[in-house]
Amino acid sequence: LAASPVWPFPRWIAHRGAGTIAPENTLAAFRVGASHGFRAFECDVKLSADGIPYLMHDDTLLRTAGQDSGASTLVWSEISLLDAGGWHSRGHAGEPPASLEAVTAFCQRNGGVLNIELKPTPGDETRTGEVVAAETEALWQPLVDAGQAPWPLLSSFNAKALAAARETAPQLPRALLLDQLTPDCFDVAELLDCTAVILEHSLIDPALLQRLHHAGLRVLAYTVNDPDAAERLLGWGLDGLITDEVARFVPD
Ligand code: G3P
Ligand code: MG
Numbered sequence: 185l186a187a188s189p190v191w192p193f194p195r196w197i198a199h200r201g202a203g204t205i206a207p208e209n210t211l212a213a214f215r216v217g218a219s220h221g222f223r224a225f226e227c228d229v230k231l232s233a234d235g236i237p238y239l240m241h242d243d244t245l246l247r248t249a250g251q252d253s254g255a256s257t258l259v260w261s262e263i264s265l266l267d268a269g270g271w272h273s274r275g276h277a278g279e280p281p282a283s284l285e286a287v288t289a290f291c292q293r294n295g296g297v298l299n300i301e302l303k304p305t306p307g308d309e310t311r312t313g314e315v316v317a318a319e320t321e322a323l324w325q326p327l328v329d330a331g332q333a334p335w336p337l338l339s340s341f342n343a344k345a346l347a348a349a350r351e352t353a354p355q356l357p358r359a360l361l362l363d364q365l366t367p368d369c370f371d372v373a374e375l376l377d378c379t380a381v382i383l384e385h386s387l388i389d390p391a392l393l394q395r396l397h398h399a400g401l402r403v404l405a406y407t408v409n410d411p412d413a414a415e416r417l418l419g420w421g422l423d424g425l426i427t428d429e430v431a432r433f434v435p436d
Pocket of ligand 1: 241301406
């Protein structure tokens with residue numbers, strides 16, 4: 185399989201920054217993931233009400249930022265004051281939510297590779313794809329032009345968000361996330377001109393992997409936390425896996 189010109193496909197990618205040992209999707213998580221030797225990071229990105237891309241998994245701020253509001257109903261100046269670490273542990277209390285700009289700066293300072301999952305608040309799919317793609321292009325273009333870094337990989341379960349990202353910045357590599365196989369799922373990936381698909385790991389078997397590689401798609405798996413499963417998948421030729429177990433697996 186030809187090397188992708190745009191994403192290096194590291195074999196080990198830290199889920200939400202550092203899995204579960206630090207508050208997900210915060211800068212603290214990226215620091216912890218990096219301290220365990222990870223250089224590739226997955227994170228979930230949504231937009232604030234005023235269109236600032238920031239890291240948040242859920243559709244509301246309640247679980248990870250203690251505020252009973254929709255994730256896209258407050259403006260960034262309000263969201264940035266919330267505590268995104270206290271829910272996780274006392275030692276992380278006061279950790280602020282992270283903007284995409286802040287984790288980008290972290291990755292650029294530390295040679296990190298980013299997988300940005302477009303996780304639009306329902307109804308906000310097109311705007312999320314457009315804004316995140318535009319900001320990613322603006323933040324990374326100088327480094328990419330200088331040959332100093334690869335583009336981030338934009339992924340999503342949401343085809344509409346990926347289509348909007350493609351329309352805005354077609355040169356950014358894209359991956360379709362799949363939690364189940366449907367008759368047309370790989371046609372969708374092809375239509376969106378995806379570099380890769382990212383499958384829920386139990387969906388993968390050697391025949392499927394071979395078929396996707398023959399179709400020119402790289403294949404990643406989420407969320408692989410079991411060492412036997414990781415070894416099996418990589419033995420079959422998987423291109424990389426997203427894991428919570430940043431303290432257990434040693435990235436090569
Ligand atoms: O990007 C892979 C994985 O993060 C998708 O599931 O719910 O953890 O964002 P989720
Ligand atoms: Mg995710």
